[in-house]
Each structure stands twice: as structure tokens, then as C-alpha cells.
Amino acid sequence: MTKYGGWRNRKLIDFFIHFASTVFTRYKEKVKYWMTFNEINNQVNFSESLCPFTNSGILYSPEEDLNEREQIMYQAVHYELVASALAVQTGKLINPEFNIGCMIAMCPIYPLTCAPNDMMMATKAMHRRYWFTDVHARGYYPQHMLNYFARKGFNLDITPDDNAILARGCVDFIGFSYYMSFTTQFSPDNPQLDYVEPRDLVSNPYIDTSEWGWQIDPAGLRYSLNWFWDHFQLPLFIVENGFGAVDQRQADGTVNDHYRIDYFSSHIREMKKAVVEDGVDLIGYTPWGCIDLVSAGTGEMKKRYGMIYVDKDNEGKGTLERIRKASFYWYRDLIANNGENI
Incomplete structure (x- = not known):
């Protein structure tokens, strides 16, 4: 540069x-x-x-x-x-x-x-x-x-x-x-x-x-x-394709990001309509993203997109522990059946 x-x-x-x-x-x-x-x-x-x-x-x-x-x-x-x-x-x-x-x-x-x-x-x-x-x-x-x-x-x-x-x-x-x-x-x-x-x-x-x-x-x-x-x-x-949100860990350590599941579900349903009803040639779909990281647009860690939670905050504090969110298990099942249950 x-x-x-x-x-x-x-x-x-x-x-x-x-x-x-x-x-x-x-x-x-x-x-x-x-x-x-x-x-x-x-x-x-x-x-x-x-x-x-x-x-x-x-x-x-x-x-x-x-x-x-x-x-x-x-x-x-x-x-x-x-x-x-x-x-x-x-x-x-x-x-x-x-x-x-x-x-x-x-x-x-x-x-x-x-x-x-x-x-x-x-x-x-x-x-x-x-x-x-x-x-x-x-x-x-x-x-x-x-x-x-x-x-x-x-x-x-x-x-x-x-x-x-x-x-x-x-x-x-x-x-x-x-x-x-x-x-x-x-x-x-x-x-x-x-x-x-x-x-x-x-x-x-x-x-x-x-x-x-x-x-x-x-x-x-x-x-x-x-x-x-x-x-x-x-x-x-x-x-x-994904949803940036503030994710909160529950008392038991889990992350119930139902809002992210709702986002993915609604978008994948529309994607399916485009293929099945409209005849669009769609060869692939990859969500953003698999794991939390610093948002490129805002420079924040709290704006999380991942299906895997990373224990790190905006100030760089945290253990970097990885925790599977609810969306992780939902998406795992979705791709296992190629979206048939959407």
C-alpha cells in the first residue's frame, strides 16, 4: 500500500x-x-x-x-x-x-x-x-x-x-x-x-x-x-450467509442461539424455493460462520456469527474455550439429511 x-x-x-x-x-x-x-x-x-x-x-x-x-x-x-x-x-x-x-x-x-x-x-x-x-x-x-x-x-x-x-x-x-x-x-x-x-x-x-x-x-x-x-x-x-448477534452463555455453560437457528431456517427455506420452484441452479451453500471471530465490519468480538462460541470479549479477555452452540447441533443435523427436515 x-x-x-x-x-x-x-x-x-x-x-x-x-x-x-x-x-x-x-x-x-x-x-x-x-x-x-x-x-x-x-x-x-x-x-x-x-x-x-x-x-x-x-x-x-x-x-x-x-x-x-x-x-x-x-x-x-x-x-x-x-x-x-x-x-x-x-x-x-x-x-x-x-x-x-x-x-x-x-x-x-x-x-x-x-x-x-x-x-x-x-x-x-x-x-x-x-x-x-x-x-x-x-x-x-x-x-x-x-x-x-x-x-x-x-x-x-x-x-x-x-x-x-x-x-x-x-x-x-x-x-x-x-x-x-x-x-x-x-x-x-x-x-x-x-x-x-x-x-x-x-x-x-x-x-x-x-x-x-x-x-x-x-x-x-x-x-x-x-x-x-x-x-x-x-x-x-x-x-x-449468517446472523451477527450478542450470544449469552447460560448458567450451565450452553449457548441457546435460537435466533440464529430461526435466521438460518428462514433463509434456507427461501433458498429451497428458489431451487425447487423457480429453477435456479444453486451448486452450494456455506454459512458464515462456523466459529466466533472478530467482526471485520465493526472490529467487535461481541458481534458473533459462529455456531461455536469462543470465550473472548471485546477487550481480549477470556480463555478461548470453544463451546458448541444450539445452532451447531441444529446445523449438523440439517446437513446430515441435506435439508430434508427444514
Whole structure:
């Protein structure tokens, strides 16, 4: 980050391919499914520092205004998309049986009302947050993004050779995380419907939220599966889905996280509908997560996602003892019968 500026720098493409070639070669007989960049689209939230840093190793300077930050983000993303396409090609040369996918953070964006301007704002928001998938899956930029770059005056380093690489490096499947949905609304102050996150997000009155304000929306997972399938007709893989909560140990030492079981149950039922009723090609599901760890988003230990409790608090105090929660036993039984009892 200090020497090269993170993914601002085209040189990182070569570094990434060196890394990818190394792990592809090392694990070519052990690993079948791969994903190139984790939740690559989260950095669409360029107005805050966290996601550009965690996605692309970008440290903004105080002199860079929001317009400059946005252009820097899109340039970094382009280099990452080229690196992803090259990694797909490289992996196939090492083992043609590899399945190489992308990984998208999916939070479907609903209109607050059925007012036409709200509907159009939601459409533009989905464009802005999920165009990454178009490039991964189709091998070229959607026209609405090229038009947007031109209108904003972004002079991005995108070469004809880059475009040829993108076309040859499409992914085999779409991996995505799903935790919640978003909602947006038209504002007269934004006549061009330029979606900026989190500025343009509003509360959904029909959905409950977690202690951290995350929307609990099982039907949104079914919607997301259908949206991806309708747009791209590629196999889908839910690689993250879970519920962050404060878990309390009982007097007998157990953790009865029935709320997490409720979350998983409701989401898996909607997932099943997408497969059985809607015909979505879903190849896998992995929950987040198996064990408690520090939340990447908030830096807290008390925001727990695991099915295994870890005795550690926000101040680092605790024994690190592991305790199976109620959700552990529930999920063990669920996967033993492949979800037949859901």
C-alpha cells in the first residue's frame, strides 16, 4: 500500500497472477472451486474509507475529494477485473477441471414505494452496485457504466488489450454473500439518480433489523438468487450467509442461539424455493460462520456469527474455550439429511 498505492497501481495485476499461479499449482489436486476477489463490489461505498481499503488496499489522502475517490475506486476495480480474468485463464491452464468464480456482496436494493421515480432509482442503484458481475460473467462493461464514466469525466486506464483479456476470462460460476437487503428512494436533489452508498439508503418499514441495524430479509435471498439467475444463467454459490448477534452463555455453560437457528431456517427455506420452484441452479451453500471471530465490519468480538462460541470479549479477555452452540447441533443435523427436515 505504501510502496505501490494498492490497486491504484497496474503493477498489482502481475503480483496477483504470481500469487494465483502459486496457489493454483500448490493445490491443483486438492481444490476444485476458486473465487478471485472477495466481495469486490463493496468498494462502491467509496465515500467511506473502510471498503476501498479492505477491497483494494487504497488509502485516500485528505486532499482527494469524493469525485477523485470515486475515480480512483473505479480504476482499482478495473485492474482487479483484469487480474481476475487473467487468473481464470491461468487456472484453466494449470488444471482445466478448475471451477473459478467471482464473489459478490449481494444486498438487493428495493424501491421504497412503487412510485416510478423510486423504481428507477432502485434500478440505477442495482446498476451501480452489481455491474461488477456483468464484467466477471459476460466479459465486458455494461453500456450504462461506460456512459456514466463519460458523463463524470473519468479518464480510466482501460486498454484494448484489457478488454480482450476480460472477454477471455469469464467466470464459471457466481459466488455471493447474502446477509440483508437495502432500500432506496428518489430525491429531488438527485435528478440524475446517481446512487451513492450509504447516502441513498433508507429504512424499510416492512423488515425487522438486527442489533446492528442489518435487515433480516429471508425472501430477499430468494429474490437475489432469481436476479442472478435471470441475468446471467450461471451456476450460483451462496458462500456467506449468517446472523451477527450478542450470544449469552447460560448458567450451565450452553449457548441457546435460537435466533440464529430461526435466521438460518428462514433463509434456507427461501433458498429451497428458489431451487425447487423457480429453477435456479444453486451448486452450494456455506454459512458464515462456523466459529466466533472478530467482526471485520465493526472490529467487535461481541458481534458473533459462529455456531461455536469462543470465550473472548471485546477487550481480549477470556480463555478461548470453544463451546458448541444450539445452532451447531441444529446445523449438523440439517446437513446430515441435506435439508430434508427444514
